[in-house]
Each structure stands twice: as C-alpha cells, then as structure tokens.
Amino acid sequence: MGISTLNPVRLPEPRGPITEALTGRLLQSPDSEVSLPPATGGWLDEDLQLALYLCYELHYRGFADVSDAWEWQPGLLAARADLEKVFLSGVEDELGQVPSVQEQVDSMLVEPVHGTGVSYYLLEQGERWQAREYLAHRSLYHLKEADPQAWVIPRLHGAAQAALVAVEYDEYGAGRPEAAHSQLFARMMADFDLDADYGGYTDAATAHSLAVVNLMSLFGLHRSHRGALVGQFARVEITSSPGSRRLAEAFAALGAGADGTAFYREHVEADALHEQLIRHDVIDTLLRDEPQLEADIAFGLAASALVDDRLGSHVLDCWKQSRSSLRKPLPDAPPSP
Numbered sequence: 001m002g003i004s005t006l007n008p009v010r011l012p013e014p015r016g017p018i019t020e021a022l023t024g025r026l027l028q029s030p031d032s033e034v035s036l037p038p039a040t041g042g043w044l045d046e047d048l049q050l051a052l053y054l055c056y057e058l059h060y061r062g063f064a065d066v067s068d069a070w071e072w073q074p075g076l077l078a079a080r081a082d083l084e085k086v087f088l089s090g091v092e093d094e095l096g097q098v099p100s101v102q103e104q105v106d107s108m109l110v111e112p113v114h115g116t117g118v119s120y121y122l123l124e125q126g127e128r129w130q131a132r133e134y135l136a137h138r139s140l141y142h143l144k145e146a147d148p149q150a151w152v153i154p155r156l157h158g159a160a161q162a163a164l165v166a167v168e169y170d171e172y173g174a175g176r177p178e179a180a181h182s183q184l185f186a187r188m189m190a191d192f193d194l195d196a197d198y199g200g201y202t203d204a205a206t207a208h209s210l211a212v213v214n215l216m217s218l219f220g221l222h223r224s225h226r227g228a229l230v231g232q233f234a235r236v237e238i239t240s241s242p243g244s245r246r247l248a249e250a251f252a253a254l255g256a257g258a259d260g261t262a263f264y265r266e267h268v269e270a271d272a273l274h275e276q277l278i279r280h281d282v283i284d285t286l287l288r289d290e291p292q293l294e295a296d297i298a299f300g301l302a303a304s305a306l307v308d309d310r311l312g313s314h315v316l317d318c319w320k321q322s323r324s325s326l327r328k329p330l331p332d333a334p335p336s337p
Contacts, residue, residue, distance in 0.1 A: 007197050007198070008063075008064035009057070009062070009063050009064060009197075009198060009199040009202075010063065010199075011023050011026065011027070011054070011063050011064070011065075011066065012050065012054070012199075012202040013203050014047075014050075015046040015047045015050045016041075016045075016046065016047030017037040017047065018036050018037050018039060018048065018050075018051045018083075019047055019051050019054065021036050022036060022051050022079075026054070026063065026066045026070055027065060027066065029067070030067050030069045030073045030076075033075045034073065034075035034076045034078070035075075035079075036051070036082075036083075038082075039083055042086075042090055043086060043087050043089070043090025043091055043094075044090070044207050044208065044211060044310065045207060046206070046207045048083060048086060048087065048207075049087075049210035049211050049214060050207070050210060051083055052083050052084070052087060052210070052214045052217075052218070053140075053202070053210045053214055055076065055079075055080040055083070056213075056214060056217035056218070057199075058071045058076075059071055059217070059221065060144060060147060061144075061198060061199070084218055087211075087215075087218065091215075091307075092299075094306060095299075095302050095303065095306060098298050098301075098302045099298065099302070100294070100298055101231070101283065101287070101294055101298045101301065104235075104298060104302065104305075105234075105238065105279060105283070108235065108238045108239050109238070111242050116316075117312050117316075118312045118315055119243040119244075119246035119247050119250070121316055121319065122134065122246070122250040122251075123247070123249055123250040123253075126254065127254070128192075128254045128332070129332045129333045130319055130333075131192065131250065131251055131254050131256075132192050132193075132194055132330055132332070132333070133315070133324065133325055133326055133330060133333060134315065135185075135188065135189055135192055135194055136201040136204055136205065136326060136330065137201075137205055137206075137208075137315065137325070137326070138185075138209070139189060139196075139205075140199075140201065140202065140205055140209050140210065140212070140213050141209075141212060141213040141216070142181070142263075143182050143185060143186060143196075143198045143199075144182060144213075145171060145180075145181045145182045145185065146182070148216035148217050148219070148220040148229070149164075149168060149216070149220065149229060149232075149233045150220075151220035151221060151229070152164065152219075152220060152226050152230060152233075153165060153168070156226070156230075156286065157289075158285070159281060159285045160282050160289065162281075163281030163282045163285070164230075164233075164278075164282050166277060167233075167237065167274045167277055167278060167282075170274070179266075181263065181266065184262050184266060185263050187259040187262065188256075188259060188260050188261075188263045188264075190259065191256055191257050191260035192251075192256065192260060194330075201326075203327065203328055204326040204327055204328040204329075205326065205327065206314060206325070206326065206327055208307075208314045208315075209311060211307045211310065211311070212308060212311055215232065215303060215304065215307050216232055219232055219300060225296060225300070226293070226296070227286070227290075227293035227294075227295075227296030227299075227300060228296045228297065228299050228300030228303065229300060230282060230283065230286060230293075230297055230300060231296070231297040231298065231300025231301040231302075231303075231304065232300045232301070232303070232304040233278065234278045234279070234283055234301065235300075235301050235304045235305060236304070237274040237275050237277075237278045238275045238279065240274075240275075241267065241268050241269075241275065244267035244268045245264070245268045247264045248261045248264035248265045248268065251264065283297065322334050323335065
C-alpha cells in the first residue's frame with residue numbers, strides 16, 4: 001500500500017522581504033505586474049532560496065489558494081530569472097574553475113577510507129532524532145524524486161534518452177506505484193513517526209535543503225541547462241549506492257522497521273546498476289553526440305556536489321554542537337540557535 005502525499009500544499013511562511021512580497025502576490029489574481037525586492041543576501045540566503053522554491057513549486061504540485069495561472073505568468077518569470085542569476089552566479093563564483101567531466105567522475109568512483117559525511121556520522125554515532133531531522137531535510141526532494149530529472153527527457157535524443165528513461169522508469173517503481181521511490185521515502189518517514197505529506201517540512205527546512213532541490217528545478221526548467229541536469233543526476237546515481245548502504249544500516253540500528261530501511265536498501269542495488277547506465281549510456285553517448293555540452297555537464301556535477309556538501313556541513317555542524325539543524329526543531333530534538 002502507498003501513502004497519500006496529495007493533500008493540498010499550503011504556502012510556507014515568508015523568510016524576508018522577497019518572500020513576504022511573493023506570497024502576498026500569489027494569493028491575488030495573476031493579471032498584473034510582479035515586483036519583488038532585490039536579493040541582497042548571497043546565493044544561500046533563506047529568503048532567496050525560499051522565493052525560488054515557491055516559484056518552482058508552481059510547476060510541480062502548486063499551492064492551495066494559488067491560481068494555476070501563476071505558473072507561466074510573465075512578470076513572475078521575469079522576477080524568477082533575476083533570482084536565478086543571483087543563485088547561479090554565486091555558485092559559479094564559489095566553484096571557480098570546474099574540473100572536467102572525466103576528472104569528476106573518476107573521483108566519485110573512489111570511496112574514501114574514512115569518510116566524514118552524514119551517512120558516516122549516522123552509522124557511527126547517530127541518534128534517532130538526528131535521523132528524523134535528516135529525513136525532514138531530504139523530504140523536500142525525495143517526496144518528488146525523479147520529477148525534476150523527467151524534464152530533461154524530451155531534451156535528449158537517441159541512445160542517451162533511452163538510457164535515461166530506463167533509469168527514470170526504475171525511479172517511478174517500474175510500473176508499480178507502491179514501489180516508486182517517492183512512496184518508499186514516504187513510508188520511511190511514517191516509520192520514523194514523521195509527517196509524510198508533500199511539503200510538510202518546508203517551513204522547518206533551511207536554505208541548504210531548498211538549494212539542493214532548487215538547483216535541480218532550475219536545471220530542469222531550462223533547456224540551456226540540460227547538460228547540467230544530466231550532470232546533477234549522474235552524480236546522485238554514481239555516488240548513491242555506498243551512502244545508501246550506510247544509511248540503511250544506521251537506520252536499522254536506530255530501530256527502523258522494514259519500511260524504515262526499504263528506501264535506502266532499494267538504492268544500494270538499483271543505483272549500482274544506474275551508475276553504469278548513467279556513465280556509459282547517458283554521459284558518454286551524450287558527449288559523443290553533443291560534445292559542446294561537456295562544460296555544462298561538468299558544471300552540473302560540481303554544482304550538485306557543492307549544494308549537497310553545504311547541506312551536509314550545516315547538518316553536521318549543528319549536530320556536533322548538540323543542536324537542531326532545522327529552522328523548527330522536531331519535538332524530540334534539541335533547540336535550534
């Protein structure tokens with residue numbers, strides 16, 4: 001049986017002048033100009049990332065009491081473009097010179113002997129409240145897993161498209177809705193006594209979590225960034241299997257039942273196969289057919305690593321100080337600062 005995540009999504013609380021203006025505007029009729037304050041806080045600013053998330057969610061589930069006509073409202077698209085420039089330019093500046101696709105892929109294939117990421121921490125010394133927090137952060141993406149990447153399907157062709165669709169088919173449960181990865185994640189959340197409703201933890205999640213899913217959405221909604229979305233997707237599939245194994249073991253040790261580990265156990269096996277498909281049948285084929293996409297794929301790989309690393313660093317910094325990593329702590333967690 002699946003878990004319903006189709007309840008209407010309410011608009012989240014504003015986090016600054018941009019989202020204050022945006023949420024107020026979205027509740028009105030989409031028939032006049034949109035004017036938003038400029039983004040001044042950097043690419044990982046809470047107000048900026050939430051504003052982008054609101055704009056992008058109009059292309060997914062939308063929001064209760066917000067007209068669907070807002071999705072392609074010209075004034076809102078122009079305002080979103082200004083926000084995207086701040087996001088992308090900030091990421092580009094922080095990355096500097098990006099290594100080649102081959103260099104990045106080669107480095108991802110080497111698993112560190114002594115890792116320091118979230119999966120290592122949860123396996124070695126994690127507590128149940130920390131596992132619950134991590135799931136709340138990741139729910140912003142995993143409850144719509146594979147949706148951002150689906151936008152790239154009509155923007156590829158031939159063998160690369162066919163291979164990517166094969167991977168996406170597995171992400172959506174290979175024809176079995178109860179096996180869709182978003183459903184597996186929802187059942188895992190329920191096993192950890194979390195709210196499995198889509199968007200349920202938007203107010204609690206920080207800009208770090210928002211940036212992870214916003215990057216995918218930005219790449220997916222722009223044909224000019226189709227290579228970057230392939231790079232983002234490739235990084236997830238290439239690196240997922242070992243981390244998923246650690247998380248499945250960590251969650252089992254923290255008292256998870258079968259539903260509480262099924263999502264990550266599925267990724268241990270599935271992503272080992274997906275890694276081969278993505279590397280050889282998507283990236284190699286795409287670079288052969290459209291070599292001009294090399295720089296964009298490389299940027300997608302590096303940008304995805306950057307936003308994921310920022311989320312992981314934020315979470316671990318908070319946990320090591322025995323405080324919550326969420327803006328609104330869960331009942332069993334220490335308070336946030």
